[in-house]
Every structure is written in structure tokens, then in C-alpha cells.
Amino acid sequence: MELHIRLEGRKGLAEQLYRQLRAGIDSGHLAAGTQLPPTRLLAEQLGVSRKTVAEAYSRLTYDNLLSGVVGRGTFISPRHTLRQGDSEHIPLAAADTLERWRQRATVLAQRALDAPSRYDFIGGASSKSQFPYDQWRSCMNYALRRSQRHPERQFSAQGLPELREAITHHIAFTRGIQCAPSDVLVCNGAQQALDLIARVLVEPGCKVAMEDPGYPPARQLFQALGARMQSVPVDDQGLCVEQIEDGTRLIYVTPSHQFPLGMPMAAPRREALLARAAELGALIIEDDYDCEFRYQGPAAEALQRMDRHGLVAYVGTFSKTLLPELRLGYAVLPPAVLQAACVAKHLSDWHSPTLQQWALARFLAEGHLNKHIRRCHEVYSARRERILARLDGDLAPWFDAVPASAGFHLSALAKPGVDVELLISLARKVEVGLYSLAPFFSEAPVRPGLLLGFGAIELLDIDPALDRVADTLQRLS
The missing domain is CATH 1.10.10.10 (Winged helix-like DNA-binding domain superfamily/Winged helix DNA-binding domain)
Structure with a gap:
């Protein structure tokens, strides 16, 4: 060279x-x-x-x-970087806009930069030790062979037909979602699905309603597009639908496993939400982020299945079920939204990685995902039960578990007198990673507590970790 x-x-x-x-x-x-x-x-x-x-x-x-x-x-030779005075940087005309973007860094983005603790209760992380690497490797080899034989150079922004068909069968089986492959848009994780839907629906000044507490990246995304956010409180039945304001264009909810508290939205609230959306002509984003894992009782019916007016955009992901590195998700969209979202997807990145789409389609078609879910269900269930036993036992003087029957995190609300932030700081010193509920609240009064993820911590590590937490709480008391 x-x-x-x-x-x-x-x-x-x-x-x-x-x-x-x-x-x-x-x-x-x-x-x-x-x-x-x-x-x-x-x-x-x-x-x-x-x-x-x-x-x-x-x-x-x-x-x-x-x-x-x-x-x-x-x-x-090794040396220092460019010295002061060697160049002069002219302020950009967009400096104020850039500063607003820098200020949008979320708590979840910061968590990704923190060094993990020995015992880490981080939420949203799956168990890598359970991932079927051999089966995935076989599917990736198939994708490479398929790519070698494939004559095309351009692919649809909507996603490969075989993957969309496999997703359709999977969510029909696991969630009863009624759709055709032509209704599915393949995305780079659920976050891109939210971005594409918001990009084609949200304009500066329009109203967007979402749960409070809720998922910070969704809130930040809507605000970045200029939306006027309405924080709708939740209770033990889910979103308080009657508080959704007139003029709302978009409603974001996590009805199957409310993020971060964990309770499901009650059936009457689901009916009321669909009725309110019909009055407003508002689209509902149903984020079903960890719906595959349910531990007791029948699965709550998806809003998309109950929808009769094309008002629900159903969003799912494989990043939490399989591996965070996979970065593949999907959205089942009403016809009125699908075409616009496909245009936005094409302008964004043309299409999601084709090799991974072929591999995932094969992985689904051969039944590996369902086997993986069954295997993880047993593992996660045991971890969940152990945490609940400790919350109902020696940790009961300080915390109350929020009833939740799905996912791989649960929340524990602190009782009066518990300094959650101090507990988190002291726990970090004894190699236990705990996470506060406070950053997920926007306008609603903060309910002090912990979000306890059990996807990434091994069963045998739970008791030693919670022993340290209990010891710390005793000292604080």
C-alpha cells in the first residue's frame, strides 16, 4: 500500500x-x-x-x-495527540441540536458501559450459558452456503420472505397473533421497530402517551422526534386508560409484562385501551418484549389479537430470547403503517443483515427456538422462585415483590425507611449489582425499589448475592 x-x-x-x-x-x-x-x-x-x-x-x-x-x-514514535493551538475548530451551526442529542443519553445506555459485578441482577439480559451455539452455528453455515448460491444483490427492506413466514408461525403458536407474512417487517431489534413506527407517525408537537414508569429509550426516541409526551400513570391493573388526553396520536404500552414493574394489564383495561384508541384514531404500539416466558396462569391475550380496527402495531424481538448480539426483531403492522415504515427502513439501512435472517429462518423452521425457550423456561423459573422466596423470607422487612408472572425480571418495592440508592452503592462494593426503579419514572411520583433481573445470574449465585444484600440492609438498619 x-x-x-x-x-x-x-x-x-x-x-x-x-x-x-x-x-x-x-x-x-x-x-x-x-x-x-x-x-x-x-x-x-x-x-x-x-x-x-x-x-x-x-x-x-x-x-x-x-x-x-x-x-x-x-x-x-509514540507521542501525545494533536497539540492545543495546532488547529482551530469553528463552532457548528447545529451546535444546540447536537447538545440536545448528547443530553438524551439514557440510564440503560450508561449501564452498558459499567463493569459488571460478580453477582449482577441487571434486567433485560438473557442467559448466554443456555444459548444453543452448535445449532446456531449450523444455521449460520447454512446461511453462508445460501448466500454463495443466491444470485440477487438487493433484498427487500421488509425482510426475507422465509423469515417473515417463520415469524408468523412462531407468534401465532406462542401468542395467538393473527397475521400474514406480508404484515411483518423485520428490524434490527425492537428498538429499530419503535424508531421506524415513530418516524412515520410522529411530528413535532404531536401528542404521544406512554406508561409512567416506562421504558426510557422509547420516551427518549419520541421526544427526539419532537413529540409532546404525556406520562400516563399505572396501577395494579396496568395503564390508567381514562387519563389519556384528547388529541393523542400514538400510545406506547407493555401490556403483557409492564416495564419495569412487571404486572400484566387487566382484560378490562385492554378493552378500554382499544376503545380509547378507536375514539382518538391513535395507533397503539404493543411492545411484547419478553412474552415467551410465563410462569403461572394463562397468557394474557395480546392487544393485536383483540384489535378489530387496525390500530395495534405489535413489536417483538429475538435479542432477549436468544442473544443481545443478534439484534433482530420484528413488527406486525397495520396496512396503513406498513408501507410507510418499509420506506423509512429502506432509507435507514436498506435491510437487516441477510445472513442472520437466513440463519434465523432456519433456526425457527427446525424448531430450535421453541426448544431453547422450553429449556430456558425451566432455568428462569427456578431463579425467579429463589428470588421470590428470599423476598418473602429474610428480605421481607425491607421489600415487597410486585406480582408478575412473565419475563425474566421482577420488581421489588422498598418499604418506608429503606434508602435504595445507598443500598445500591454499598452493594456494589461487595460485588453485587443492583438497579433502582427511580430512572424509569418521568412525572409520576417515584416508587423506590429495585429491578431484579434473573436472566444473567446463575441460580447458585442468587443466595450468596442476596446474603450480601441482607447483611448490608442489616447494617443500614
Whole structure:
């Protein structure tokens, strides 16, 4: 590979070469440790004498920017980055807009940057130890062979037909969702599904209603698009539908497993929500983020199945069921929304990764997902029962568990006198990762408590972790 140098004229060539190499080193484009071409080779490439290159190299070496290694060559020396005053940055006209985006960083994004604790109750993380790596590897090999034989170079933004058909069968079996493959849009995780739906529905100033407490990335997304957010409180029956304001265009809910508290939306509330949406002409986003895992009682009927007017967009994901790294989700959309969302998807990234779509379609068709869910259900159920036993036992003086029958997290509300934030800080010092409910509240009064995820913590680690929490609570008391 040739070093990019441009010399003009035939005078001052060594000076020109020195300045261009110096600029590349100062800017970081020529990184520390990079080997420069030998003087003879660079002279031939530039059409100059070897003496010219040697002179430039010598000056850079004198400036401690280059160093020679006997028998190996000339390398750029380690040094500090661009010095103050070497360049002047002009403020961008969009500086205020950029600052607003920087301020939208969510608590969930910050959690991803934190080092995990030895015992971590983080929510939304699945058990990697249960993932069927061998079966997935076989499906990825199939996808590679399929890609090699496939003559096409362009793919539909809506997703591969075989994956959309496999998703249709899966959600019909697990959730009773009534749809055709033509109603399904494949996305890069549920978050992109929310983004696409919001992008084609939300305009600056329009009203969007969502649960409070609720899912922060959804709230941040709607606000970023200029929506006027309405925080609708929840009680033990779910969303307080009667408080949804007139003029609302979009309603975001997690009815099967309210995020973060965990209770399901009662059937009368579901009926009332559909009726209110029909009055408003509002679209409901039903985020069924961890619907596959249910531990007691019959599964609550999905809003999409109850919908008779094309007012529900059903959103699901495989990132939580399988692996976070997979980043594949889907949305079942009403005809009025689907075409616009497909256009937005095409403008965003053309289509989701085809290799992963082929692999996932094969994975679903061969029954690996259902087997994986059954296997994880047993594992998660045991973990859940152990946490509930401790909350009903020695931790009962400090916390009350919120009734929840699905997913792989549960919430525990703190009793009066418990300083949740101090507990979290002290627990971190004894290698236990606990997480507060407070960041999920927007306008509703904060109900102090913990979100306890059990997807990523092993069963045998739960008691040692909660022993440390109990000891910390005893000291605080």
C-alpha cells in the first residue's frame, strides 16, 4: 500500500515531504507504531531522489516523531495527540441540536458501559450459558452456503420472505397473533421497530402517551422526534386508560409484562385501551418484549389479537430470547403503517443483515427456538422462585415483590425507611449489582425499589448475592 503524499513542483521537495508527514502524525492519521516505507521505496513512488526522503526522515527523527529499529525499519514514535493551538475548530451551526442529542443519553445506555459485578441482577439480559451455539452455528453455515448460491444483490427492506413466514408461525403458536407474512417487517431489534413506527407517525408537537414508569429509550426516541409526551400513570391493573388526553396520536404500552414493574394489564383495561384508541384514531404500539416466558396462569391475550380496527402495531424481538448480539426483531403492522415504515427502513439501512435472517429462518423452521425457550423456561423459573422466596423470607422487612408472572425480571418495592440508592452503592462494593426503579419514572411520583433481573445470574449465585444484600440492609438498619 502506498503512502499518500502529494508533492508540487520540483523545489523544496524535502520540506514539502516533511510537512505532510508531520501533519499526518500530528493529526493522528499516521498512528504511533506505523511503519514508514524505506527511503529507497518511497523515493521511487514519489519520483524524487533518495536523499530528499532521507532528509525529511532525518528532520522527523530529530523532532522525536520517528524512530529507527535496526533490521526492521522506520516507525512513528509514540507521542501525545494533536497539540492545543495546532488547529482551530469553528463552532457548528447545529451546535444546540447536537447538545440536545448528547443530553438524551439514557440510564440503560450508561449501564452498558459499567463493569459488571460478580453477582449482577441487571434486567433485560438473557442467559448466554443456555444459548444453543452448535445449532446456531449450523444455521449460520447454512446461511453462508445460501448466500454463495443466491444470485440477487438487493433484498427487500421488509425482510426475507422465509423469515417473515417463520415469524408468523412462531407468534401465532406462542401468542395467538393473527397475521400474514406480508404484515411483518423485520428490524434490527425492537428498538429499530419503535424508531421506524415513530418516524412515520410522529411530528413535532404531536401528542404521544406512554406508561409512567416506562421504558426510557422509547420516551427518549419520541421526544427526539419532537413529540409532546404525556406520562400516563399505572396501577395494579396496568395503564390508567381514562387519563389519556384528547388529541393523542400514538400510545406506547407493555401490556403483557409492564416495564419495569412487571404486572400484566387487566382484560378490562385492554378493552378500554382499544376503545380509547378507536375514539382518538391513535395507533397503539404493543411492545411484547419478553412474552415467551410465563410462569403461572394463562397468557394474557395480546392487544393485536383483540384489535378489530387496525390500530395495534405489535413489536417483538429475538435479542432477549436468544442473544443481545443478534439484534433482530420484528413488527406486525397495520396496512396503513406498513408501507410507510418499509420506506423509512429502506432509507435507514436498506435491510437487516441477510445472513442472520437466513440463519434465523432456519433456526425457527427446525424448531430450535421453541426448544431453547422450553429449556430456558425451566432455568428462569427456578431463579425467579429463589428470588421470590428470599423476598418473602429474610428480605421481607425491607421489600415487597410486585406480582408478575412473565419475563425474566421482577420488581421489588422498598418499604418506608429503606434508602435504595445507598443500598445500591454499598452493594456494589461487595460485588453485587443492583438497579433502582427511580430512572424509569418521568412525572409520576417515584416508587423506590429495585429491578431484579434473573436472566444473567446463575441460580447458585442468587443466595450468596442476596446474603450480601441482607447483611448490608442489616447494617443500614
